[in-house]
Amino acid sequence: MTIEKLAPGVWGVLATPLTADGESVDTESLTRQVEHYVRIGATGLTALGVFGEAMRLTPEERRAVVGTVAAAAADLPMVIGLSALDAEAACAEAANVLDVLDRPPAGLMVQVGSPDPDAVVAQLNAVAERTGQGIVVQDYPVVSGVSIATDDLVAAVRRIPAAVAVKSESSPSPPAVATLVAGLDVPVFGGLGGTGLLDELAVGSAGAMTGFSVPEGLIACVNAFRDGGFTAAREVWRDYLPLVNFEFQAGIALSLRKHSFVHRGLIATPAVRPPAAIAPEALLGVLREHLRHTPYALPDRVGS
Template identity: 50%
Template sequence: MTENPVTDSTANVDTVTERVEPLARGVWGVVATPFTDAGEIDEQSLARLVQFYESVGAAGLTVLGVFGEAAALTAAERMQVLGVVAQNSRLPIVAGVTSLATAPAIAEIENAQAAVGERLRAVMVQANSGAPGVVTEHLRRIHEATGADIVLQDYPKSSGVSISTDSLIAVVEASPFVSAVKAEAPPTAVAIARITARVDVSVFGGLGGQGLLDELAAGSAGAMTGFSVPEALVSCVTAWLAGDAEAARAELLAYLPLINFEQQPGIALALRKELFRRRGLFATGAVRAPAASFPRELDPIAADHLAELDVQEVR
């Protein structure tokens, strides 16, 4: 008789049943990786960005995520990025893991631990299968090897893996070392409501903040995402967590056209980097292939968005 994969995997979970502390609520800024025109890591721009995130009240930084172009970086460059972030900000760090396979994921995490040390609050691991037993075993092996708390990311557009919300909940229930879920499989508000009703973990939306107000209403702990005006996300989430839903809505509404502009499929990364350049945070808007570059046809539209909001250059 075929054994149940969920039962098999959960039987092997560490005997410690007490769940780790949920990841802090608020806005975790997803850090884009700036490059020079020569294609090297731009350490000065990276330092400016993380210092700015800290100055506007971010709860923490998510480094080497999808929008950090981690898949386009060498192992040495990933450690370089983490080192620059740790040296230029006091905020806790979540390090993204690119690999969907267990052994290389463990190697990535060990490198991150070597680069950041105690500053590493958690690692963000993508769901690597639609089968909850497979994901649970993957996370268990990672945690046993590294001791790291885990943020479980459900982002099928990036990973190519689809997992149902019920299966995701089963994984989290069986994995007490999971401190948060990043829910990026639309409809995100539905998933967030279901997860928070069942498991005591922080659940964050992403996707540039497009669904932020609905996600907060569904019970999210905030946002784990990037946006060229992160202070708007911080103001919105801060107001919401203080119990003022009306103020939260007012803080975000004016920025929704820019959020929508920035999240255009296929060019979202280039748009965000170009907007960071226009704000004075990045020296260039360069991306690495195969990412698409900023379309110059959008020059006047980007300028209009920033002018309409009177977004100031960061100095």
């Protein structure tokens, strides 16, 4: 198996746009979203992540998402998320989508399925061996329901030869990222909507792999840190952080971000699938105010 570690930078986690009734994937909007990431200089893309509502898509819809992203992504590498926590089901998910690609993905993102490091090693090595793909190890206990000690995660990843990155989303994220970076030789990316991005960079993260409606800000922050360190990145990031925090509200984060994408002209409707909650009407005006004050958010579209 030949694998390459993920390049540092910003790997945009894609939303899955839906038609207004929520019944179908809007591939035209998905193409527009991917083309935007290509245009702004993202390092790579992540399809079928939590932000992409992967667990609420049918197998046929997942194939459509992966095929659409691959067709629009130009030369950008792609990570494909797998929702299942057990190796057998994860491999079935991978088999469902891998054959629509004309080149291998940069990796398969698999959530940690057990607090036991030995079980994690068995789980992720099985997926790697059966699919022949590199593995992005995702630690996201709020979604998976699995909490693993960070030291145990370090011990597990050291025994996964196919690991190409770790996506750390265990709160508080900066201490977890610091421990992972110190103990591993694979890149560690932050997530959680970018809420801990600056501090994660300060303790050694390779960048961000997350969803945010103005990903230009993620890229600007990561580039500023690379070129000028903490002070330069902080100067850039402070203009985006109010919107980052506003969007990352429990239960309605996905809906808020989709509304932002609609205002930006990147998708056609803000539809989400249950059990995702719809953002309250009272907050949509607040969202427009945040967008008006956020660089690159196309304020000329806001309120139209």
